[in-house]
Amino acid sequence: MSHWIAALPMYNVTPHHGALWRALLQDALEIFAQAGGPRDVAVLDAPGDDLLALWRRPDLLLSQTCGFPYRVLGLADAVQLLATPAFDAEGCEGAHYRSTLVVSAHAASQGAVTLADCRGLRAACNGRDSHSGMNALRHAVAPYAREGRFFSSVAWVGSHLNALRALGAGEADVAAIDCVTLAYVRDALPELLRDVRMIGATALAPGLPFVASRALPAGDATRLRDALDLACAADAARAKALRLRGFVRLASADYAAIQLCADEARALGYPELA
Incomplete structure (x- = not known):
């Protein structure tokens, strides 16, 4: 060519x-x-x-x-x-990474300090085809879901930055943010994290x-x-x-680990982030 x-x-x-x-x-x-x-x-x-x-x-x-x-x-x-x-970012191990589970400061003040505490809250997600924002979060939530649901709503906001902005503006309560993106935000846009709290991390993935x-x-x-x-x-x-x-x-x-996250969530009756 x-x-x-x-x-x-x-x-x-x-x-x-x-x-x-x-x-x-x-x-x-x-x-x-x-x-x-x-x-x-x-x-x-x-x-x-x-x-x-x-x-x-x-x-x-x-x-x-x-x-x-x-x-x-x-x-x-x-x-x-x-x-x-x-x-070189918190959550990375070699060529593998995680997403960081984050909540708004308001949600944290109301008791949302673990993922299990986030039942019934509003999620913000960058996109339906994202591992870090959707698939990894779905996998983390699946053990806590009931009849295929966990959140009161899911907003598809287009990017991790928009998810952080939604949390800061009180328009959403919880999200999963790629740990590399989060490190870049800490370096360059720390104001986006002022009203955000970290409560955990998702499974490691390539x-x-x-x-x-x-x-x-x-x-x-x-x-x-x-x-x-x-x-x-x-x-x-x-x-x-x-x-x-x-x-x-x-x-x-090695990328079968990403498919496994999707398969395990479906096996637990949680095929969609909801």
């Missing part, structure tokens, strides 16, 4: 984080090109709302997806797994994978993995700001 695209849409928590990720991507692409990879790569700064369509494109050279579409929604059939980032189209030849995939490693090591200050330790080579089978 003569023309490729690349985009990193997942951890652009602030414009500064977005700029750092784009710089890392550009460095990786330049290293990749110098090693013999294609130079005709369009970096998409605004990849659009239909990320599943983006990730399924046959000309996708590099992007980062969530483990839920990768494992549960069938994306693994269209892409090849390149690498998984390892972060982190958000970097992927490429299956049309990318195996040799190029290897060179691209190496380019990501070199780009990360090339700028220590950037890696520190991104809390990026490096990249780990996980196997596709």
Whole structure:
């Protein structure tokens, strides 16, 4: 294929984080090109709302997806797994991560200090196709649900930042926030956490994978993995700001843990976050 695209849409928590990720991507692409990879790569700064369509494109050279579409929604059939980032953030272990269970300060003051205490409260969730915001929370809640319900309502708010804003504004009571996102918020937007309290964490899961189209030849995939490693090591200050330790080579089978979360929730009679 003569023309490729690349985009990193997942951890652009602030414009500064977005700029750092784009710089890392550009460095990786330049290293990749110098090693013999294609130079005709369009970096998409605004990849659009239909990320599943983006990730399924046959000309996708590099992007980062969530483990839920990768494992549960069938994306693994269209892409090849390149690498998984390892972060220096509370809740991470190597290339694995958790979501932090958070409640509003008001809910905490009313006794919501464990997840079990959150029965009948209002949840805020970034999206139905998110492991960190939906699948991990569903898995954590499932043992406490009754007749398929636990919350009084679930609001789908579009992002983890919006979930935190909903808690702070008194529009919701509880959410699950990707621990890497939460670390970025602590670093750059601490005011969003002023009226939020942490009450626990979800199960450990493999982190958000970097992927490429299956049309990318195996040799190029290897060179691209190496380019990501070199780009990360090339700028220590950037890696520190991104809390990026490096990249780990996980196997596709490792992402079965995300499917298992969904399966265990369904087995407990809790197929939907509700």
